[in-house]
Amino acid sequence: MKKIEERIKSEGISLRTLHKLLIIFAVVVSAVMILSTFHFSKKTSMIAEISAQQVELRKVTLDLMDASDYLTDNVQRFTIYGDKRFLENYFSEAFEKGRREKAVKKMSTNSNTKEALYYLKNAMEISMNLMNREYYAMRLVIDALGYTDYPDLLKSIEISPADASLSRDEKIKRAVDLVHNDGYGTEKEQIKNSVTACLSTLEEIMNKGDEEELSVLDNELNIIRIIIVVQTLGIFFFVWLTSKLGIHPVLKAVTKIMADSPIPERGSKEFRYLACTYNKMYEVYKNSLDQLNFKASHDDLTGAYNRFGLELLMSSVDLSSTYVIMSDVDNFKTINDTYGHDIGDKILIKVAQSIKKHFRSDDYLCRLGGDEFVVLAVHVSSIQDHHMENKITLINQDLSNTEDGLPATSISAGIVRGDSNSNFDSLLREADEALYTTKNGEKHGCSFYRRNAADKQITSG
Secondary structure: OHHHHHHHHOOOOOHHHHHHHHHHHHHHHHHHHHHHHHHHHHHHHHHHHHHHHHHHHHHHHHHHHHHHHHHHHHHHHHHHHOOHHHHHHHHHHHHHHOHHHHHHHHHHOOHHHHHHHHHHHHHHHHHHHHHHHHHHHHHHHHHHHOOOOOOHHHHOOOOOHHHHOOOHHHHHHHHHHHOOOHHHHHHHHHHHHHHHHHHHHHHHHHHHHHHHHHHHHHHHHHHHHHHHHHHHHHHHHHHHHHHHHHHHHHHHHHHHHHOOOOOOOOOOHHHHHHHHHHHHHHHHHHHHHHHOOHHHHEOOOOOOEOHHHHHHHHOOOOHHHOEEEEEEEOOHHHHHHHHOHHHHHHHHHHHHHHHHHHOOOOOEEEEEEOOEEEEEEOOOOOOOHHHHHHHHHHHHHHHHOOOOOOOOOOEEEEEEEOOOOOOHHHHHHHHHHHHHHHHOOOOOOEEEEOOOHHHOEEEEO
């Protein structure tokens, strides 16, 4: 037993090892898959966040333009109508809401928008420069209308002596001109152009960022696809390996056991151990079976099983897949009378040897007595009548050869194939009936017993 264990340990793959490898493979692939999905999810969230940031940056850029336009609109209305509500709106936007400053500040927090920030700051700078002109225009209107309650910032604005000497209407006209002339329009156009350039730059940054992130995302998807392919191939590989090392050897072993044969020592270490142990036991069993009561179960002259041996065999034979061939030597009494019993015995030995020669080693040859023989051709999976008939023909060719100094002879046979309803006695009776048909015919051949009454016996020779 120790030698068997040592032999098994040095050969094959262990199912236990295979099981551990399968678990490790499943854990590793699953972990990688989970990490990949988390990473993929993180990337998609990042893309969504970047897109949201880009939308926000675009919004604050437009806010700067809107704030500038809002200031312009209110200063222009104030110079035309002199309504202090427009003055209040102007200073509320400039110093309370501060949308322009917030836009620049927000853009400054993103390191990827330096170029866009340059254009935005330029727009902010122009807007701030315009405010000096706007302060002066509003100061002229206040002075012309005689307002005393107005922002302190405008109180620090000094009107030039030339403008101070203007009449009320001229001051208002001068104020309107300051925020409506071509110079003012040119600077407003410059603000718009800077904002447009900022938006274009943001668009480029957005497109470039999207392309890069989508490329990364596509690579992540490719990795996940590769993992899925590896996982699928791994599953097929382990299923195939498990089948090869475990399932297939077991199925093969069952077939061999049913055929009363040794088990092939293939497959996993554990199965090889079982197969090797079984084969040792099988070998001991076969040797014991061969030696046990050999004299009692075998014919001394021919070495074939005797009637007792036949009865022992029938208990372990699957009759549903067995051919029973009953035969005797043609004109054997005449041979004994003519040549003597010694020659008769030699002919019986020759018949037994020829039958063993043309049937398989797994088949059983029995001598019932005198010149009567029975062959059990076991484990025949399908109807093979023509093979049985051919074997009888070959046996008779051997018996017709007189080179050994024995007279030519032949056998007649009756053949029947068992089925699921067969029993030992009925098969012997049916084979004997088929043999009787051959003997009453031309002998030197065989007949088959058919359970269909229409073709019950067929003689062939």
